Amino acid sequence: MPSSTRKRGKAAAGFRAAVLLAAAATLLLPLTGCSSLDTTAPSTARAHAATDAGAGAGAGADAKNAFGTVDCRRAKCVALTFDAGPSENSARLLDILKEEKVPATFFLLGKRHIEKYPELVTRMADEGHEVASHTWDHRILTRIEPDEIREELRRPNDAIERLTGRRPTLMRPPQGRTNETVHGICREMGLSEILWSVTAKDYTTDDSALIEKRVLQQVSRDGIILLHDIYPGTVPAVPGIIEALKERGYVLVTVPQLLAPGKAEPGKVYRP
Template sequence: MPQWTKKLAEKKTKRPASWLRGAAVVSVAVSLALTLTGCGNDMTAPSSARNAATTTQVARLGTVDCREVKCIALTFDAGPSEHSAQLLDILREKQVPATFFLLGKRHIEKYPELVRRMAAEGHEVASHTWDHKILTEISEDQIRDELKRPNDAIERLIGRRPTLMRPPQGRTNETVQRISREEGLAEVLWSVTAKDYTTTDSALIKKRVLDQAGRDGIILLHDLYDGTVPAVPGIIDALKERGYVFVTVPQLLAPGKAEPGKVYRP
């Protein structure tokens, strides 16, 4: 393990860490490195997905057209959490949709009512695997289990199966993509990270997001960290002032549609 990653993994927080808090520190740190350096796989930008849309898909386009307006997507990983209800209240007040990449074990299991609320209030409900295993380091059967179990749980709760997945650490390869395609899932990475696993300073989280934000951006946040949700209202207000329109990931790709087995990143 690189020394800088090890130091982040050993960093202590003010309150006792759960299994995910410790894992996510390493996860996001390594993910950032992969995002900056690339992971050697073909990726599709939102604009490319839109340009590839068929005439039929264009005819079905909703009220937000990201070909014409400056769109950006808020996404939240590793929930639901104890902070998700407050986050949903903020998003409802601000009239902003988001995409939630949910964990199964200890999250979907623990907060089923929040999963239902996310869907009912118009947010995109997606998967972040069942137990946050690194998909490139486990067997094909284990990959299928990590992808299938949260999809089954989400479908039971909201009546529809997720079509999007975010791999832990952003780690993917041809095997993960093939199995994702078999499970009907497209992978979604990101272009903006606040590194909210390193700080409880909401002002700093906001600054990091605003410094990186751009058209067609996909913002990665985690509502389980104490400083993140308080930063969200300021992030939304500042980006709206800059002329951004908030959309879900499917809306960002529209009139195109996420294709199973593909990896999407701005």
């Protein structure tokens, strides 16, 4: 085996081990920390948007990207999101999304990811996907100092803006761990926090059929699906997930499309 392949394998194994160590805490999110958060549902964001003619025109622009305009007040929408890339699997994922004409939202890591695969970041933006932040080094934001939080958020934003010409307005906190300090810094930096309602726990398995089954068991209208394109079982599961969702009448959208004509507000936390 070439040394470069061994190194990639060790890096992936190390990241997987770190995620697995945190998995027990992460699985408690719906029952503990995040349940006490003041979160905004996509339907609430849409309902609070102005409905006069001027606002309507703006809403169409906000909801429009390379995949067209979607009105999730009428369509049965769901957002497909991917954390912790880009990775060596992301090019194939982008091929699948292009073939299926489906947009996604990518919450990217900086260290060892954005800096390693800059061409994939550019491709994500060029092909109409929403490019957002998952911090620079996946540090748990509730455990570090305010200046360290700012650095974790600033570095990927700077890198993404250099590559795409657009500064991210969305972020996803590692493990979904957030608090009032994080909210305040996000408000200061023009970022909204995006959580999720569906997780395949793909960090625990390489079984693509199981990943697909878990997603489809949990999904409902306005859902935000959390997947990780860094794991080998995830990308092969995506075609089946997309096909099944379309058969059920879902329209797959980016997170901004899901909220439109509402718009994610800095410092707020969004979760179905």
